[in-house]
Amino acid sequence: MGGRPGEEIGTAGGGTGGNGGEGRAGLLHGFAAYGMWGLVPLYWPLLKPASAGEILAHRMVWSFAFVGLALLVLRRWGWVKELAASPRKLGLLTVAAAVITVNWGLYIWAVNTGHVVEASLGYFINPLVTIALGVLVLKERLRPAQWTAVGIGFAAVLVLAVAAGRPPWISLTLAFSFAVYGLVKKKVNLGGLESLAAETAVQFLPALAYLVLLGSRGTLAFGTEGAGHMALLASTGIVTAIPLVCFGAAAIRVPLSTLGLLQYLAPTFQFLLGVTYFHEAMPPERWAGFSLVWLALTILTWDALRTARRSRTAVARAAREAADRLAEEGAAPGPTAGSAAEPAPASGPAPAQEQRA
Secondary structure, three states, X not given: XXXXXXXXXXXXXXXXXXXXXXXXXXXXXXXXXXXXXXXXXXXXXXXXXXXXXXXXXXXXXXXXXXXXXXXXXXOOOHHHHHHHOOHHHHHHHHHHHHHHHHHHHHHHHHHHOOOHHHHHHHHHHHHHHHHHHHHHOOOOXXXXXXXXXXXXHHHHHHHHHHHHOOXXXXXXHHHHHHHHHHXXXXXXXXXXXXXXXXXXXXXXXXHHHHXXXXXXXXXXXXXXXXXXXXXXXXXXXXXXXXXXXXXXXXXXXXXXXXXXXHOOHHHHHHHHHHHHHOOOOOOHHHXXXXXXXXXXXXXXXXXXXXXXXXXXXXXXXXXXXXXXXXXXXXXXXXXXXXXXXXXXXXXXXXXXXXXXX
């Protein structure tokens, strides 16, 4: 999600400690990013009595302001001209902004209406949905273990749907919206801060118009609950941007396999908060559904780690073979060069032959 934000952190934070220091810094940034995303359910209820729609609008407006200020300080605007010259990227960013609007709004509503556990399920099944989209949209071919994981995930959704008497639509909407968002972002290929700035620029005017509309109707909570509440609403920009910057710092310092494991921290924290802090019900059928999801993720993670290990082994073997071939090719002309360097018997006959010719 963008290397350049991480590079600045590395420079400021003293990334001179070698590979070990960089790896530790990357892990710390990864834990910070996913930890903040995992604990964010504690934040949204603080913004009541603002509605989910108003909180979402504030998040868009203040995120745009915060990220714009950050880019202004960093003097990083070169990407704007390039983006403006690409209608395709602008269109994709508009789609990304629309999809993440659905994701953000539904998540805020879910947390503030007592559906934290179901929201966490959405981010547990997101990797499975991402794989399914890869097959359906990108025509990717899955390994047997991936097919098994997707099948178990589908079974888990059925179990949860039967148990609840309805499909887990909050989880599915969050998972699909975030998977589509990731797919679009992959095609746009912008840095984390730049991408967030572009997306919130698309969101800014509609969000501001919505806040103005709420104000005209007298239903705007901003300014009616004291300075502390106003500060909390304004902080939505920081709450949105800081984890993203930490994620960018982690992405350039640790392997993708490590990030793949770290990503489960956020929904795990959210699930634990839902059960222990918000005291949401977990009947046996729900435990069964979640257990199937965790089994699918275990298989998926095992397969990913095994594939990464095999790839590293294959790359190392190919490098060794290439080095051996180069060494053999370098050693082969050695005797010829050595013979030419011997002055008396080896080089003598040649001039004689030339004279005879």
